[in-house]
Amino acid sequence: MANRKQSAKGRVVGSSGRFGPRYGRFIRKRVNQIEQLTNARHVCPRCDQATVKREGTGIWACRKCGFKFAGGSYVPETPAMRVAVRSIERSLQREG
Template identity: 35%
Template sequence: MVKHSKAKKALKGLGARYGIKLRKQYSKVHFTLKEKRTCPECGSQNFGRDAVGIWSCKKCSYKVAGTAYDIKL
């Protein structure tokens, strides 16, 4: 019997296309972009990306500029 791991490192939908190096880079960026973040002002979990480099909180409307896929506060 095969044991399945709980943490997935690969994305579905890409298949065997584009090469392993690009798939790994894409999955790293994707998981960095989609992880949960806390708002530096109110502390809620509703802090996310609005556009490239613009991050905002849906609860307190706090906006900050950062990098494209991650925020460094």
């Protein structure tokens, strides 16, 4: 038998590793997914560059053009906001 070091099993915990064994696997997994999504670079609605970062809860700012806007807590554009924008665009097309 070779004297090999055993590798770790399972998934890498990522940012939720700071919780250790507390709170349960699924909550830690959900926290990890939300933090990855929140900390990712998002596309600016004004300049179309992937430079939008979260400044606070629901506050997003583009680092390139300086555009600051309100959005969701974890993502700048929520599914409900997409539906609202789509319905506004449709109503504007009907008028014009």
